[in-house]
Amino acid sequence: xxxxxxxxxxxxxxxxxxxxxxxxxxxxxxxxxxxxxxxxxxxxxxxxxxxxxxxxxxxxxxxxxxxxxxxxxxxxxxxxxxxxxxxxxxxxxxxxxxxxxxxxxxxxxxxxxxxxxxxxxxxxxxxxxxxxxxxxxxxxxxxxxxxxxxxxxxxxxxxxxxxxxxxxxxxxxxxxxxxxxxxxxxxxxxxxxxxxxxxxxxxxxxxxxxxxxxxxxxxxxxxxxxxxxxxxxxxxxxxxxxxxxxx
Amino acid sequence: xxxxxxxxxxxxxxxxxxxxxxxxxxxxxxxxxxxxxxxxxxxxxxxxxxxxxxxxxxxxxxxxxxxxxxxxxxxxxxxxxxxxxxxxxxxxxxxxxxxxxxxxxxxxxxxxxxxxxxxxxxxxxxxxxxxxxxxxxxxxxxxxxxxxxxxxxxxxxxxxxxxxxxxxxxxxxxxxxxxxxxxxxxxxxxxxxxxxxxxxxxxxxxxxxxxxxxxxxxxxxxxxxxxxxxxxxxxxxxxxxxxxxxxxxxxxxxxxxxxxxxxxxxxxxxxxxxxxxxxxxxxxxxxxxxxxxxxxxxxxxxxxxxxxxxxxxxxxxxxxxxxxxxxxxxxxxxxxxxxxxxxxxxxxxxxxxxxxxxxxxxxxxxxxxxxxxxxxxxxxxxxxxxxxxxxxxxxxxxxxxxxxxxxxxxxxxxxxxxxxxxxxxxxxxxxxxxxxxxxxxxxxxxxxxxxxxxxxxx
Numbered sequence: 001x002x003x004x005x006x007x008x009x010x011x012x013x014x015x016x017x018x019x020x021x022x023x024x025x026x027x028x029x030x031x032x033x034x035x036x037x038x039x040x041x042x043x044x045x046x047x048x049x050x051x052x053x054x055x056x057x058x059x060x061x062x063x064x065x066x067x068x069x070x071x072x073x074x075x076x077x078x079x080x081x082x083x084x085x086x087x088x089x090x091x092x093x094x095x096x097x098x099x100x101x102x103x104x105x106x107x108x109x110x111x112x113x114x115x116x117x118x119x120x121x122x123x124x125x126x127x128x129x130x131x132x133x134x135x136x137x138x139x140x141x142x143x144x145x146x147x148x149x150x151x152x153x154x155x156x157x158x159x160x161x162x163x164x165x166x167x168x169x170x171x172x173x174x175x176x177x178x179x180x181x182x183x184x185x186x187x188x189x190x191x192x193x194x195x196x197x198x199x200x201x202x203x204x205x206x207x208x209x210x211x212x213x214x215x216x217x218x219x220x221x222x223x224x225x226x227x228x229x230x231x232x233x234x235x236x237x238x239x240x241x242x243x244x245x246x247x
Numbered sequence: 248x249x250x251x252x253x254x255x256x257x258x259x260x261x262x263x264x265x266x267x268x269x270x271x272x273x274x275x276x277x278x279x280x281x282x283x284x285x286x287x288x289x290x291x292x293x294x295x296x297x298x299x300x301x302x303x304x305x306x307x308x309x310x311x312x313x314x315x316x317x318x319x320x321x322x323x324x325x326x327x328x329x330x331x332x333x334x335x336x337x338x339x340x341x342x343x344x345x346x347x348x349x350x351x352x353x354x355x356x357x358x359x360x361x362x363x364x365x366x367x368x369x370x371x372x373x374x375x376x377x378x379x380x381x382x383x384x385x386x387x388x389x390x391x392x393x394x395x396x397x398x399x400x401x402x403x404x405x406x407x408x409x410x411x412x413x414x415x416x417x418x419x420x421x422x423x424x425x426x427x428x429x430x431x432x433x434x435x436x437x438x439x440x441x442x443x444x445x446x447x448x449x450x451x452x453x454x455x456x457x458x459x460x461x462x463x464x465x466x467x468x469x470x471x472x473x474x475x476x477x478x479x480x481x482x483x484x485x486x487x488x489x490x491x492x493x494x495x496x497x498x499x500x501x502x503x504x505x506x507x508x509x510x511x512x513x514x515x516x517x518x519x520x521x522x523x524x525x526x527x528x529x530x531x532x533x534x535x536x537x538x539x540x541x542x543x544x545x546x547x548x549x550x551x552x553x554x555x556x557x558x559x560x561x562x563x564x565x566x567x568x569x570x571x572x573x574x575x576x577x578x579x580x581x582x583x584x585x586x587x588x589x590x591x592x593x594x595x596x597x598x599x600x601x602x603x604x605x606x607x608x609x610x611x612x613x614x615x616x617x618x619x620x621x622x623x624x625x626x627x628x629x630x631x632x633x634x635x636x637x638x639x640x641x642x643x644x645x646x647x648x649x650x651x652x653x654x655x656x657x658x659x660x661x662x663x664x665x666x667x668x669x670x671x672x673x674x675x676x677x678x679x680x681x682x683x684x685x686x687x688x689x690x691x692x693x694x695x696x697x698x699x700x701x702x703x704x705x
Contacts, residue, residue, distance in 0.1 A: 159408060161304075163297040167413045175406035178308050181326030182300070183410075 002027050005115070005189055005205040007034035007150025009051075010066065011041025011089065012193030012243075015202040016050060018221035019192050023204065026217075032108065034150040034189060035064025035117030037101070039082060040239050041193050042229035044070070044089045048097045055100075063104035064117040064151070065126040071101045081236055088235060111209060114144035118151040128152050132166040135186045146185040148205065148214075153196035155203060155216045156188040173199075176208070176215040187214055193226075200246035250288060256325060258334055260286055269299040269400055275334055283337040284322060288330070298419060301410045302400035307333060308407050309399045313374055316393050317367035338395050343447075344383035350454040351482055354489055357452045358515045361492070363394040364444055365512035369663055371396055372437040372508055372555040377403045379434060381443035382421045383450075403434045405554035422467040423456040427499050428548045430468050437555040438501035441511055445496020445504075452489060453481040457497060471499060472542035477529040487527035488518045494526040500546055506562030506595035509663040513564060513597070513642075516662065522639030562595025563665035568655045568688070569602060570670070571626045578670050578701055579630055585668055585699050587634060598634070598641045600627045601658060603651040620645050652687035660693050667692055671700040 004023035009016045020031065031054050038044035055061050069078065069086045070093060078086065093101075106123040108115040119127035119134060121141030129135050129149055135158035138147060157169045161183050171177060179185045190203025197203075201218040208214070227240035250260045250273060261274030264285070275286040289303035290296075310321045310333060320336035343360065346352065352360075364386055371378060378385075380401040387395045401419050403409050411419060412434050420429055426442035433439070449457040457475035461467040478493055479485045492514055498504050505511040514521050532538070553561065567586050569579065590596050602623045606616060627643045634641070648654035659667055669685050689696040 157408060159410075161301055161410065163301070165413065167408050167410055169408035172406040177407055178311075180304050180308055182304055182331070 001029050001209045003030045003032055003207040003209065004028035005032045005034055005148055005207055006192050007117070007189040007204070008036045008064070008153055008191035008193060009033070009038075009041075009047055010036055010191065010193035011038050011044040011047050011085075012202075012226050013041070013043035013046045013050070014223070014226040015193045015219075015221045016047055018219045019202050019204045019217075020050075020054075022217060022219045023206065026206065028206065031059035032115055032148075033059060033061040034115060034148070035062045035104075036066045036150065037061070037064070038070045038089050038093070039066030040085050040230075040235075041226065042233040042235060043226075045092050045094065045097060048093065048100060052096075052100050060108050060115070061104055062108055062115060062117055063101070063106055067101045067104060071098050081238065085235060085239065088233070109144070112145045113207075113209075114142055114147045116147065116149050118149060120144070120147050120149065126151065129158075129186065129188055130154070130156075132158055132168045135168070136160065136166050139184050139186050144184070145181070146179045146187065148187045148189065148207065150189045150191065152188050153191040153194060154188070155190040155197060155205075157214075158186040158188075160184045171216045173203075173216050173218040176206075176211070176213040178211070178213040181212075190216060190218075194243065195246040196242075198246050200244055250286075250330070255286075255330065255332065256323065258284065258286060258323070267398075269296065269302050274337070282322075283339060285319070285335050285337040287333045287335070291331070298411070298415055301415070302419070303331065303333075305402065305410050306399045307331075309376060309402055309404050310335065312404070312407075313371070313376065313399075315370050315374075316389070317370040317395055319395060319397055338387040338389065338397065340388040340390060340395070342384055343386040343388070346451070347383055350451055352451045354452070354484065354486060357448055357489065358518065359392075360394075360451060361444065361448045362512045362515040363388070363392060364396075364447070365441075365508045365515065366663065367394040367396050368437070368440050368444065368508035369512060369559070372440070373559055375405045375554065375556050377405075377435065377437045377555050378440050378443075379403060379429060380420050381440050381447065382424050383447065405435060405556070409434060417464065422461045422464075423450075423458060425467060426501070427468075427471045428501060430464065430471070431548060433548070435552050435554070436501050437508070437558050438504045438506075441496050441504050441508060442498075442501075444508075444511070445493050448489075448493050448496065449475065449478055452485050452493065453478050455481060471545060471548075473538050474532050476532055480530055486518070487523055488521045490529070491521055491523050491527040494529065500548065507559050507564075509559065509564055509665075510562060510595075510597060513599075513662055517642060517644075520642040522637075558595075559665075561593055562597075563593070564597055564599065564663060565589055565666050565668065566599040566601055566655075566659060566662070566664045568651075568667065568669040568684075569600065569627070569630060570651070570672070570684070571602060571623065571630070573672055574670055575701075578699070581701055582668065582670050582699050583630065583633060585697065589666065589668070589697075590634070590636070596640075598631070598636060599658075599662065599664070600631050600641065600643050601655060602627055602645050603654045604645050604647045605649060605651060606647045616647075620647070652684045652691075655684070655688050656691055656693075664694055666695045666697065668697045668699060671698050 037047050070089045116123050119129050120138045130152050155171045159167045189205045192202045201220050206215045223243050230240040253260050258275045265272040270287050270289045273286040275284040290299045322334040324333045385398045424443040424446040426439035429439045458470045478490045623645045646654045671685050685698045
């Protein structure tokens with residue numbers, strides 16, 4: 001089965017739709033939304049509507065830290081830009097949206113693979129997995145042969161061999177990497193809605209469970225439209241500008 | 248527990264054909280499948296080198312991604328939850344190591360073997376893989392002479408995690424053939440395989456390995472500063488062009504080697520067109536003071552990371568086919584402009600200029616034909632002169648054949664041409680009568696084809 005894994009949509013409807021279309025055209029049979037549907041982007045309501053429709057059709061959606069913040073009322077503990085966007089986002093969500101987000105689980109397991117928004121050793125604490133040591137901590141905390149997470153907004157692949165050595169790899173877009181048995185893997189998806197690896201194209205992962213490999217896909221989308229909406233909404237202009245840079 | 252005579256996943260496991268440091272190779276077969284098969288099983292007992300497992304995992308990742316005549320066909324594999332194995336096509340043909348009994352080999356054999364192995368490396372590099380363990384035992388030949396590379400346990404794939412690089416501090420490989428940068432831990436440069444092939448050609452041509460058989464890393468690292476004895480000093484019969492090729496492969500800096508395996512194969516197939524440098528005439532090693540100076544002030548060896556396939560894209564073989572009898576000066580100029588643009592910013596690119604002299608078998612050996620042959624060569628050189636290409640970057644070939652399109656296509660296939668440029672015949676009557684050479688070439692070529700035509704008015 002081919003699973004499309006989409007992380008960090010962040011209210012970017014154009015990027016979200018482009019990735020869903022791209023994945024379906026390439027035979028994705030199941031969609032897994034890895035959290036952070038909202039925050040930063042100008043279309044949190046339309047993105048959550050789309051996610052709800054996907055879930056009704058069999059997709060799996062997980063909770064991210066921005067989703068959690070958007071349904072809360074307390075301070076977010078986030079940086080100013082993110083917090084500002086969350087306050088704006090809260091006003092855009094309906095009760096139905098809030099109920100949907102409230103019910104999202106932190107993790108999903110399927111055939112020995114663990115899906116989670118951030119570090120799997122403490123899924124609700126939202127630690128970033130952005131180096132080999134953090135990856136080792138996440139891998140050590142679970143029994144999964146492969147963990148798939150997001151949150152970092154930069155694609156990465158880590159693996160742990162039998163001799164206890166960690167390997168870190170920067171995936172090449174479009175090139176499938178086998179998640180070979182005999183090792184344990186942690187794959188960090190890039191972001192659909194706000195890539196930060198210098199490549200502005202939306203990023204998602206395609207996991208082929210029969211071949212047991214994963215490929216990071218890059219999808220061009222209408223950045224102009226997404227950015228104009230952010231500006232028109234009165235959100236900080238930096239949130240629009242960064243989409244063009246992938247930073 | 249011995250596997251022989253067991254049935255694993257439908258494969259009947261036969262006797263051990265080879266016992267390597269990291270794995271055993273069994274004969275294998277499958278009912279109703281006449282293909283000769285080989286089952287590779289890693290050494291996994293406690294106390295074995297942990298590199299054996301990692302190397303096997305690497306091979307399991309790489310082999311299913313390879314295709315073509317220059318690698319064994321991948322059949323099946325199983326992971327580490329049960330007994331791990333890889334089943335692949337068994338290449339019956341002799342290994343190059345068997346030829347080591349006969350060294351030194353005749354010069355023509357050395358060049359032919361070198362070109363065949365370079366073809367195989369070119370194919371592998373295009374598939375993003377640097378072999379990193381090119382040695383006689385890892386090169387087999389199919390009955391038609393096609394070279395097959397085996398054992399990808401030390402290889403680097405530029406789109407996959409490199410498990411060997413990160414997990415083992417010491418470089419793995421075969422010290423007589425290992426490239427200097429590989430000894431320093433660089434694993435992504437396809438030109439490391441050209442160095443190994445150079446060491447191999449040196450051995451085939453002289454009977455000796457260029458750097459001996461060092462048992463330790465320290466001894467192997469001498470090649471970073473100590474140049475090998477020139478092949479012609481060891482064996483008088485080696486022609487200057489072969490020494491040129493071998494010593495170019497053995498350059499310490501990858502940037503001074505051939506830019507791609509395809510270009511090395513090209514040189515080995517056209518010895519008369521090789522630009523000879525001081526390497527060709529070298530009669531002795533550098534004096535010890537020069538060598539020690541290199542040791543104390545080594546040249547930095549930090550090749551840029553562009554990936555195996557990227558290096559080929561940066562150093563393509565272009566061929567331009569010009570029918571000078573049919574080409575107006577104006578079209579010749581347009582063709583030259585086009586070629587100049589394509590060579591443009593790629594200093595590693597080289598250009599082969601072709602002319603097809605139509606002839607039938609009966610005319611062969613005719614003095615008039617020889618004169619025409621020479622005249623066409625002169626005209627090709629004249630055409631290319633304004634490009635100001637250094638010797639060695641441009642070669643000239645007059646092909647004698649009855650059919651121009653077939654001759655150009657054969658040339659492109661045999662020489663692994665990346666891009667063909669040709670002019671469209673301007674005279675519409677002759678095109679109608681003779682058919683379009685460019686059209687046939689564009690339809691059947693194994694590479695990109697650019698057909699250049701002057702813009703017509705009206």
